[in-house]
Amino acid sequence: MKYVTAGESHGQALVTIITDVPAGIRLSSANIDSDLARRQRGYGRGGRMKIETDKANILSGVRFGKTLGTPIALQIINRDWENWTKVMAVEGEPPEDLIREQNPRPGHADLVGAMKIGSRDCRDILERASARETAARVAAGAVAKAYLAAYGVSVGSYVTRIGDVKMPDAALEGMAGVFESKDVEESPVRCPDVTTSENMAAAIDSARENGESLGGWFTVTATGLVPGIGGYAEASERLTSRIGAAILSIPAIKGVEFGLGFTSGTLPGSQVHDAIIPPQIDGESRFEEFDKSNVIRYSAINAHIRRATNNAGGLEGGMTNGEPLIVNAVMKPIPTLTKPLKTINLRTHEPVDASKERSDVCAVPAAAVVAEAEVAMVLANAYMDKFGRDDMTSAVWAFRTYYESVRAY
Ligand code: EPS
Secondary structure: OEEEOOOOOOOEEEEEEHHHHHEEEOOOOHHHHHHHHHOOOOOOOOOOOHHHHOOOOEEOOOOOOOEEEEEEEEEEEEHHHHHOOOOOOOOOOOOOOOOOOOOOOOOHHHHHHHHHOOOOOOOHHHHHHHHHHHHHHHHHHHHHHHHHHOOOOOOEEEEEEEEEEEEOHHHHHOOOOOOOOHHHHHHOOOOOOHHHHHHHHHHHHHHOOOOOOOEEEEEEEOOOOOOOEOOOHHHOOOHHHHHHHHHOOOOOOEEEEEHHHHHHHHHHHEEEHOEOOOOOOOOOOOOOOOOOOOOEEOOOOOOOOOEEOOOOOOEOEEOOOOOEEEEEEOOOOOOOOOOOEEEEEEOOOEEEEEEOOOOOOOOOOOHHHHHHHHHHHHHEEEEHHHHHHOOOHHHHHHHHHHHHHHHHO
């Protein structure tokens, strides 16, 4: 499953084309729209999110609610386009009164991007370097999630830190083993701890008042995974590198760690590696007849050999080990500041204030939802590597045979 996105932040629409999609995945625009809405939420967003109500128009690849195995084209209209028809016109000459963006923002793609493509108007770069593009990724990720749902895999996320406000260790420990939480979806900042959520929102208010922006940390999880997805034999198969690269492709993400991550370099091996224990569920893993939507239902997903702890974050040797995937990432503060940093004007080289675009103060909760999409896309491809790429009926049979062999260990 591969996707390509097109669309400028203030252009007419975002478009995603997803290819290599198996036939028979149950998919509706409601699946996609709910993730688009989750990405739009989050305390700290700017005025733009009041303009947009992102919805995916499925243009191809789906018939009677199921994928056809043909490319899926999705379109998300930019409602803000009507305010930008002159500045972002597709045809004609630039208007005489066009304001060119010539005061590049430190930390943004503005300056280097302008050099790269030989432009003296940073808008040529910032329109596509904008995080608006991530809406199109979330739409693609929703297709990957719909595929993974057929195997009982679900992907989620939560925010653990914004600026200097961090979830207390006790609250973080409380999240061990919790992967779906109503508190996260109800929190204005996707943080499961109510008090920390309030403190994060207060920190965002204070950053806004001071013309500042804030970054933070978030965690992406995937549950229901079976052991042996990914690979150890080739660098390109390793899920650690595939997931790492996918999350680092999101604008403003500066680091990714799995499970204990950086802390694992500070502890002796005996405190890092997860003891191997027998299956935790007694009895047979029974696969029920699949229902008409091909959703696999089996009574004992955890019927395989387990780990006593999950410091590895669900990956060993570049493969899933059957424990939940736990990936942490850090996002830097957004480079657009209402109290701007110093820069130079590209035409005069005079020192000036950096461009002030209307901007978000903090987009960490949104980035967490985007990272879910990236992780889902990688996992979907790794499942397809193992169980086939053509159609869900044969994939489900391949999965069932494989899982029976794994649980026989
Ligand atoms: C963004 C700036 C803001 C954000 C935008 C990303 O947009 P605008 O310049 O139109 O106010 O709201 O994010 C989105 C539009 C979105 O959908 O996430 C930027 O410069 O990256």
